[in-house]
Amino acid sequence: MKHYEVEILDAKTREKLCFLDKVEPHATIAEIKNLFTKSHPQWYPTRQSLRLDPKGKSLKDEDVLQKLPVGTTATLYFRDLGAQISWVTVFLTEYTGPLFIYLLFYFRVPFIYGHKYDFTSSRHTVVHLACICHSFHYIKRLLETLFVHRFSHGTMPLRNIFKNCTYYWGFAAWMAYYINHPLYTPPTYGAQQVKLALAIFVICQLGNFSIHMALRDLRPAGSKTRKIPYPTKNPFTWLFLLVSCPNYTYELGSWISFALMTQCLPVALFSLVGFTQMTIWAKGKHRSYLKEFRDYPPLRMPIIPFLL
């Protein structure tokens, strides 16, 4: 069996960083990354981007050495992706924040509102309902992170955790401040409005969860396979007929209904920002589906049926 030699150069400076000899032909990029870490321990595997061309795309961990267009001496270019943090860690941190922060405002912990309001409780039913809904939403997200989601990538750049937490925690505080404020004004159309909003919220939460489960079932544990998602027996998944990312559609619905329920402008603004971001993601996902699958259903739109 012929062994390969692998030299790893810095993509920017072309400096020779590492030379590996006697590499098995069926070694994967993941294994090469592990070998590279041995000589450069500060660059752990998730931080490494190895590519065939300094400006090219990163090679995948699963790629096998002998299947790559290289000679028996392979030259790989390395780029440092920067400190990495696991997706799970980021999700858990960014979702636990809102859960706690909202409760600080709900219980009117001192120094937020005037002293005479410390630890008092709102007299409006909708305020209590809103707390339940908001908390439920984030508990659901935490549980999904731990037990449902199957991530394609293990890690993301470390700076994302600061960016993401600022976003989630900041908005949670901003919304919670007004909803739990002693001068909060309940919705104009009273109980009718709240009931309708609650119904939509519950439907969207169930819908979003159904989609997460459907997506999970598409991919066996530990694998990174990708398939076209289709509607299942669960009626909530029938939205797949019309959109590529019904999870985002339902998520948008949840927040719009929460805005309706609380009649709180900051919630509406949060929904708008979230909608913008999810639309960008949905369009990206939709595009990758179209590129990867020739037979992708043509009726589907990225996030809003028929429109967007």
Add this chain to the structure above:
Amino acid sequence: MAVAAATAASRGNGGGGGRAGAGEASGARKKKGPGPLATAYLVIYNVVMTAGWLVIAVGLVRAYLAKGSYHSLYYSIEKPLKFFQTGALLEILHCAIGIVPSSVVLTSFQVMSRVFLIWAVTHSVKEVQSEDSVLLFVIAWTITEIIRYSFYTFSLLNHLPYLIKWARYTLFIVLYPMGVSGELLTIYAALPFVRQAGLYSISLPNKYNFSFDYYAFLILIMISYIPLPQLYFHMIHQRRKVLSHTEEHKKFE
């Protein structure tokens, strides 16, 4: 605001920002400009803007000579100032459609901060219009913009006199601190009037459960000026690179 001041200098000088002309700081530059129609339009745009700011400059001088003092000159150039500074919003469009190779985000930031100072501070709080700080930033902006727009005009025509380039990368040393000071002092002067009138502010309770305190917002804006000295020193550093590079070229001519 912070970025308005950064604008006064970095836009006037290229600095590290991604504005047209800034590429020269990095030496080798790929020439792949806009098409002939876009170039013609941009030349017209930049000429008009140069002219506009010249009108403001002349207006200031004439008003000074007529009044015999430099106080309250704002009123004599209020209209062209509003017109031409607001007109700069077009530059965001230029980046968005790609005829100018700058970042849409950066340009938006810079233009919006200028527009904010003109409309949301100076125009909105009448009491500050007679402040000397207004003259401070108006002069800084006027000189900077005249140089900047003529710089772009000449660059588009591929004939940039060294003097303009020198001016763009040198005068900011004085104009930048001048502009920043003028802007900060103006916002500071506006504060009590904003507080008193409750300008642009909404308080609870209201049916949309929202509040906004413009006074606090202005304080935050002032705080956002803090990173500017850092940017200023960065631009001084960039200046040495750009001007020495040009000097070298001139030696070989």
